Amino acid sequence: MMKWIDRMLFDDLVLANSNQTERIMRDIQPFLTEVLPFIPDAVLQYRIYHDETEHTNSLESVRICFVRNAILFSISKQTYPKITYRIFCCDDEELQHTDNYSRTKAHEGLIEPQRIGKLSKRKVEEWIEYQTQYYRNLVRIDIENNRSIREHIARLERIPDVLWSRDRQSGTIERHGLSYSFQVERTGVSENIRLSRFGHSLDDFLEMARPYEPEAEQAN
Numbered sequence: 299m300m301k302w303i304d305r306m307l308f309d310d311l312v313l314a315n316s317n318q319t320e321r322i323m324r325d326i327q328p329f330l331t332e333v334l335p336f337i338p339d340a341v342l343q344y345r346i347y348h349d350e351t352e353h354t355n356s357l358e359s360v361r362i363c364f365v366r367n368a369i370l371f372s373i374s375k376q377t378y379p380k381i382t383y384r385i386f387c388c389d390d391e392e393l394q395h396t397d398n399y400s401r402t403k404a405h406e407g408l409i410e411p412q413r414i415g416k417l418s419k420r421k422v423e424e425w426i427e428y429q430t431q432y433y434r435n436l437v438r439i440d441i442e443n444n445r446s447i448r449e450h451i452a453r454l455e456r457i458p459d460v461l462w463s464r465d466r467q468s469g470t471i472e473r474h475g476l477s478y479s480f481q482v483e484r485t486g487v488s489e490n491i492r493l494s495r496f497g498h499s500l501d502d503f504l505e506m507a508r509p510y511e512p513e514a515e516q517a518n
Contacts (some may be wrong), residue, residue, distance in 0.1 A: 299347070299348045299350060300346070300347055301345070301346055301348065302343050302344065302345050302346075302361075302388075302504070303343065303344050303346055303433075304341070304343060304344075305341065305342060305344075308344045308346075310356065311346065311355050313355055313356060313357055314349075314352075314354040314355060314356050315356045315357060315504070317470035317502055318356075318357065319357045320508050322357060322359065322360055323360065323400060326342065326360045326362070329362065329375055330342065330362055332375075332417070333362055333373060333417070334413040334421050335417075336360075336417050336418065336422050337364050337373065338366045339364050339365070340362050340363065340373070341362070341363060341364065342360050342361070342363075343360070343361050343362075343363045343477060344357055344359075344360055345357070345358045345359045345360070345361070345371075346358065347459055361374070362374075363388065364418060366426045367389060367426070367430045369389050369429075369430060369433050370388040370389050371384055371385055371387055371388060371426060371429060372385070372433060373385050373422075373455075374386075374415070378506065379429050380415070381415065382413050382414060383413075383414040383415075383417055384413075384414070385414070385422065385425040386429060386430060387427065387429045387430075387432060387433045389433060390420065390433060390436050391461070393436060393437065393440040394440070394444070394484070395439075395440045395441075395443035395444045395447065395485055396436055396439060396440050396443065396485065397484055397485050399485070400436060400439045400443070400485060401436060403439060404432050404433075404436035404437075405432055405433075407437075408431055408432060408435075409428075410428060411424040411425055411428055414481060438456060443485045443486060445483060445515075446486060449484060450486075450487045451466075451482070451487075454469070454480070457471065459472075459473070459478060459505060461470055467478060467481065467482040468481040468482065468489075472494055473506060474495060474505055474506045474507075474508050475494055475495045475496075475497065475502070476492075476493060476506065477491070477492050477493070477494035478490070479491075479492075
């Protein structure tokens, strides 16, 4: 299991990879020193791997984080092919009803600032504003996806002959030779309709082509 933690929790851990931890901490310190004049409240966060079998903890990586507009951000540095800095939102990892397509959609209509080649407070603030708008767009998408899923499930719950799975995240409806199946996904509900039996006679056709019965009538 992987988890990001703050300094207070990190200081209380006994780590299984002390040599690697020393190297990781030694490597991050110069970057933190470089960042602090422009982001004075920047702090380290620690990515810990917990081995549930061995009951041990290991440090996997460290990132430099800060909070703006009640959103957690992180800053990274790339040295090849040239030095550039990147500020990105960390909180989007916590949204339960978004995926990579949602993240792409959340960037639509936004104008990305120029990449940071040299740190300055102005450039940092430009990227914070950009990523804040992106995150707020993503939150709206997350809310819309969640509402759509709940509405779809509520509609299914009004239908008496749904065969639900044990976790109620999928199910089927079998009627007149047709099978409707659904699966609750991260961002919506996937659906499929197929013939559950094949016929060749007039009687088979008339059975499968029975008039539609409204959901309200079926429930009564």
